[in-house]
Amino acid sequence: MASNIEGKVIVITGASSGMGEATARHLASRGAKVVLGARRADRLEALVSEIRDAGGEAHAKAIDVTRAQDLEALVNVAIEAHGRIDVLINNAGVMPLSPIEKLKIDEWDTMIDVNIKGVLYGIAAALPHMKAQKSGHIINTSSVAGHLIFPASAVYSGTKHAVIAISEGFRQEVKDYNIRTTILSPGAVKTELLDHISDKDVQAANQEYVGQVGIPADSYARMAAFVIEQPEDVDVNEIIFRPTAQQL
Numbered sequence: 001m002a003s004n005i006e007g008k009v010i011v012i013t014g015a016s017s018g019m020g021e022a023t024a025r026h027l028a029s030r031g032a033k034v035v036l037g038a039r040r041a042d043r044l045e046a047l048v049s050e051i052r053d054a055g056g057e058a059h060a061k062a063i064d065v066t067r068a069q070d071l072e073a074l075v076n077v078a079i080e081a082h083g084r085i086d087v088l089i090n091n092a093g094v095m096p097l098s099p100i101e102k103l104k105i106d107e108w109d110t111m112i113d114v115n116i117k118g119v120l121y122g123i124a125a126a127l128p129h130m131k132a133q134k135s136g137h138i139i140n141t142s143s144v145a146g147h148l149i150f151p152a153s154a155v156y157s158g159t160k161h162a163v164i165a166i167s168e169g170f171r172q173e174v175k176d177y178n179i180r181t182t183i184l185s186p187g188a189v190k191t192e193l194l195d196h197i198s199d200k201d202v203q204a205a206n207q208e209y210v211g212q213v214g215i216p217a218d219s220y221a222r223m224a225a226f227v228i229e230q231p232e233d234v235d236v237n238e239i240i241f242r243p244t245a246q247q248l
């Protein structure tokens, strides 16, 4: 049976590290034509070279997901190279956790801009093409923190709850266009996500916890592959996955 991944044109944001990087590698190894976006161009270029050296197809563009025109430019790379976009994985995200009373307003703004607006801008860039194709698949990365709240997660959890609401509303609205919609909600995964927490106490506590229970980034890659490879009439709407040892 064909894999339903081979030959698909898959655009991934946040592909310069962590789960996006692992997913790019995994899907390319299964025959997908990947188009990768993030701000760190050097990391993207290294990954593109690695994928091509292994016989895969990859393109990349340096983008900032807080700018709608950057998402349009990224999707256009896929259209120019391959004439279509089959899957968009809105994965770029940031998690500078802190208690609200610390009033880290700039970090709230960044989380809202990257985690919520970045997802919306990705949808805006891909949707016209998917409507015209009458096919497509949008995968949005939420989190266990999109389902529950823990100390210092109020704003981050708010953004990830928003991703779930937007994804479900979008799912209901695009039935006529044969577009699939999936939310992937991971628990603790070992990536660079905690590196940018400026509240040192919160960072240390999270690093200790994720260091103990966190699972590797390719756990997300396998979930992405699973939802993409389902037959086109099967739409997996959400997967929540955690380390077996994670309590919350």
Ligand SMILES: NC(=O)C1=CN([C@@H]2O[C@H](COP(=O)(O)OP(=O)(O)OC[C@H]3O[C@@H](n4cnc5c(N)ncnc54)[C@H](OP(=O)(O)O)[C@@H]3O)[C@@H](O)[C@H]2O)C=CC1
Residues within 6 Å of the ligand: 013, 014, 015, 016, 017, 018, 019, 020, 037, 038, 039, 040, 041, 063, 064, 065, 066, 091, 092, 093, 094, 095, 114, 141, 142, 143, 144, 185, 186, 187, 188, 189, 190, 191, 192, 193, 194
């Ligand atoms: N690790 C975990 O435990 C969990 C993570 N998540 C979510 O998974 C997603 C991936 O995170 P993860 O792999 O863990 O962390 P990483 O920090 O390793 O990856 C985050 C990615 O997002 C990109 N990114 C951040 N800001 C921007 C921006 N403004 N424009 C473009 N790209 C941006 C980064 O690239 P660059 O800096 O080069 O722009 C990087 O590629 C996020 O949405 C996160 O919230 C959800 C649940 C659990």
Ligand SMILES: O=CCS(=O)(=O)O
Residues within 6 Å of the ligand: 095, 143, 144, 145, 146, 186, 187, 188, 189
């Ligand atoms: O996004 C973060 C995942 S967890 O800390 O809620 O498990």
